[in-house]
Amino acid sequence: MNETHKEEQQNLRQLLTAASGRLASTSPSARADAEILLAHCLQKPRSYLFTWPEKEVGQTLSAEFTRLIDARERGVPVAYLTGFREFWTLNLKVTPDTLIPRPETELLVETALAKLAGKQTVLDLGTGTGAIALALACEHPALHIIATDISPAALAVARENAQTHTIHNVQFILSDWFSALPAQHFDLIASNPPYIEVQDPHLAQGDVRFEPSGALVSGEDGLHDIRQIIQEAPQWLANGGWLLLEHGYNQRLAVTGLLRSAGFQEVRCLPDLAGNDRVSLGQWLAT
Secondary structure (H helix, E strand, O other): OOHHHHHHOOEHHHHHHHHHHHHOOOOOOHHHHHHHHHHHHHOOOOHHHHHOOOOEOOHHHHHHHHHHHHHHHOOOOHHHHHOEEEEOOEEEEOOOOOOOOOHHHHHHHHHHHHHOOOOOEEEEEOOOOOHHHHHHHHHOOOOEEEEEEOOHHHHHHHHHHHHHOOOOOEEEEEOOOOOOOOOOOEEEEEEOOOOEOOOOHHHHOHHHHHOOHHHOEOOOOOOHHHHHHHHHHHHHEEEEEEEEEEOOOOOHHHHHHHHHHOOOEEEEEEEOOOOOEEEEEEEEOOO
C-alpha cells in the first residue's frame, strides 16, 4: 500500500489526533481548533466528528484540512480560516477587514437590551461585522438602529451579515465616529471602540496579530477614541439616553472618570463573565 493510498484512508479520529498534536504548542485550544476546522472542511456540525470517528476521508479533503492546520499553526485565527464566528444567536461572516467578535462583547448587548425598554433609536459606533447592531436588531425588530464604521470593507461585511439574517432595521453609514451622521438624537449609543495602548505587548500575541490595528489601537494610553466618543456623545443623546462603552480590563477608573467629568449620571462599570471590568455606562440628563 503506497503512501498516497494510506493518506486516502485516514479517518476523522486520526486526522483530529494528528492535527491536535501539531497545534498543541501554538494554540491553547488545539483540540477545539482542529474540530472546528475539520467540521468546516466537511461542512458538517462538530457533533458529526464524534458520531462518525471512523469515517474515512479522501485525499482532497485531507489536503484542505492540512492547509488550514498549517495556517492555524502560523497563528491565523480560526474565524478568519472558516470565515465565520458565532455571536449572540447569529453566525456572522468575518474577514481580516473586521475585528473578530468576542464573547465578552455580549455583555454590551445584554446591558443595552436592559436599557432599551420603551426606547426607539440606537447608534452603534464602529460596528465592524455588525455584531452589536445586528444582535440588538434581531431581539427588537422595532428599533431604528444606525451602525457606523470608518472602514468601507468592514461595512460591506456588516451589510452582508444583515442580508444573510434578513435584518432590515439597521442603517449602515460610513463615518469616522459621529462625523457623517444625520442630525438626530439617540436613546442609546453603544460602542466597542479601539482601546489598546500602542505599545501594548499583547498586540504581538494571539489572534490580534492578524486583526486590523485600526480596530484595536487607540493612542499612547488606549483611550484616544473613548475620550472622543465621551466628549461628543452628549450632543447626540436624547434626554435620559445612555452611553455604553466596552473597554480594557484595567480601564475602569479612567473610563468612569471620563464619563463623570463629561457630565454623565448613574455612571458604573460592569464585569464580564471572567470577572474583568468590561463595560462602563452613563446616562445623559439634559440640564
